[in-house]
Amino acid sequence: MIALLLRDMTLAVRAGGGFGLGLAFFLIVVVLVPFGVGPEAAVLTRIAPGILWVAALLAALLSLDRIFALDWEDGSLPLLATSPLPLEAVALMKALAHWVTTGLPLTLAAPVLGFLLTLAPEAYVWLLASLALGTPALSMIGTFGAALTVGLRRGGLLMSLLVLPLYVPTLIFGAEAVRRGAEGTGATTPLLFMAGITFGTIALLPFAAAAALRVNLR
Template identity: 85%
Template sequence: MIALLRRDLALAVRAGGGFGLGLAFFLIVIVLVPFGVGPQADILSRIAPGVLWVAALLAALLSLDRIFALDFEDGSLPLLATSPLPLEGVALIKGVAHWLTTGLPLTFAAPALGFLLSLAPGAYVWLLASLVLGTPALSMIGTFGAAVTVGLKRGGLLMSLLVLPLYVPTLIFGAEAVRRGADGQDPTTPLLMLAGITLGCFALLPFASAAALRVNLK
């Protein structure tokens, strides 16, 4: 499992499919929002939690189609399916690798970009906490979507239609946690919901992803 994780991390960095692309998209979205909304600090501060979370969600979505596509194209995926490592473990490692190359950089970049949206000072800690808890769920849900659509022509569009509705609960609770932190309220409840969603995704979706891969590899 460690060898597979190292391989996926190396491929992601060399191909530039997650790390650079996601961060660049995240930065562009956050920079463009003040131009579209206006420079009023009160308006930007009010919409900042939702904008930061939506931008992080869309940035994570960009590289989802590469989770299994490269392995499918070069013939590695059938070999992984017949290896001693079960497909459930493969799906889990793929989700972890995607988070390390996409979700984790976005998490650390978000507080710095919050300054551009006049995010309230009290919200930065909760923004970081919500992304740490929520972005792993985005990667695991995306892994499931990638497994369902692997090998399909124009599967990226289908995967987006499949994954985006599943992202909604994470988006709602993530933005709510940051908003409560900005308003000086207790964000414990939405953070606990985020943690529950992430744990549920890591407990269930590797099995669903493995089942989808077995169907697509037949």
Template identity: 75%
Template sequence: MIALLTRDLRLAVRAGGGFGLGLAFFLIVVVLVPFGVGPQSALLAKIASGILWLGSLLACLLSLDRIFALDWEDGSLDLLATAPVPLEAAVSIKALAHWLTTGLPLVVAAPVFGMLLNLPGPGYGPVVLSLLLGTPALSVIGTFGAALTVGIKRGGLLLSLLVLPLYVPTLIFGAEVARRGADQMDYSTPMLLLAGISCGAIALLPFASAAVLRVNLR
């Protein structure tokens, strides 16, 4: 299992496109928003936490189809399915690799991008915290979507259509934590709910992902 994780990380770093692309996309979203809504810093400060959450969600979405598509094309997925690693574990490892290469860099970069958006001072902690708690759920849910669409040629658009509605609860609670934090309100309730969603998704969704992957492999 460690072997699978190191291989996926190595592939993401070497193949290019996987590792930096999500971050670059996040940066572009953050840069484009002021062009769209105007440069008033008061307005930007108000919507900054929401933009950061939307940006990371979209950046996550962008790299989802890479989770299984490459392994599917070159036949590795068949070989993995016959390997002694249970498919549920393989799926979880893949989600973890996706989070390490996409989610974690977004969490780390969020404060810098928050500065660009004039995020109010007390907002930094909650934004980073909510992303840290929420992005694992995004990766795990996205892995489920990627497993669903792995056999479909040019399934990228379908993948977004399937995954985005599933992202709604995570986005709502995550953005709520960030917003309340920026407004210096108590954010413990949405934070606990967000953590609950992440834990539930991590615990249960790999079974669904492995099941659909088995269906797609036959």
């Protein structure tokens, strides 16, 4: 499992779908927002939690179609399916590799980009906590979507349509946690809901992704 994780992380970086692309997109969105809504600090501070979470979500979405695509193209996916490692473990390692190369860099970069949106100082801890709890769910849901569409022509568009509605609860609770943290009203409740979503996806979606892969490999 560790060898598969290291292999996928290396492929993600070499194929151009790793942290560099996601971080660049994240930065571009955050830089463009003040041009669209104006430079007023009060406005930017109010919308910063939602903008940062939407930008992180879309940045994570960019590389989802490559989670299984490279293995499908070089013929290694059928070999993984017949290996002693269960497909459920393969899906879990794929999601973990995506999180390490995409979700984790986005989480670490978010406070720096929050400064560009004049995010309230009280919200930085909650921004880090919400992204650290929420981005694993984004990767796991994305892995399930990638398993559903592997081998399809233009499957990336279909995968986006399937995955984006499933991202909505994580987005809502993540932005709400940061907003409450900025206002000092207590962000524990949305963080607990987000933790429940993340642990639920990790517990259930590897089995769903493995089932989808078995269907597509027949």
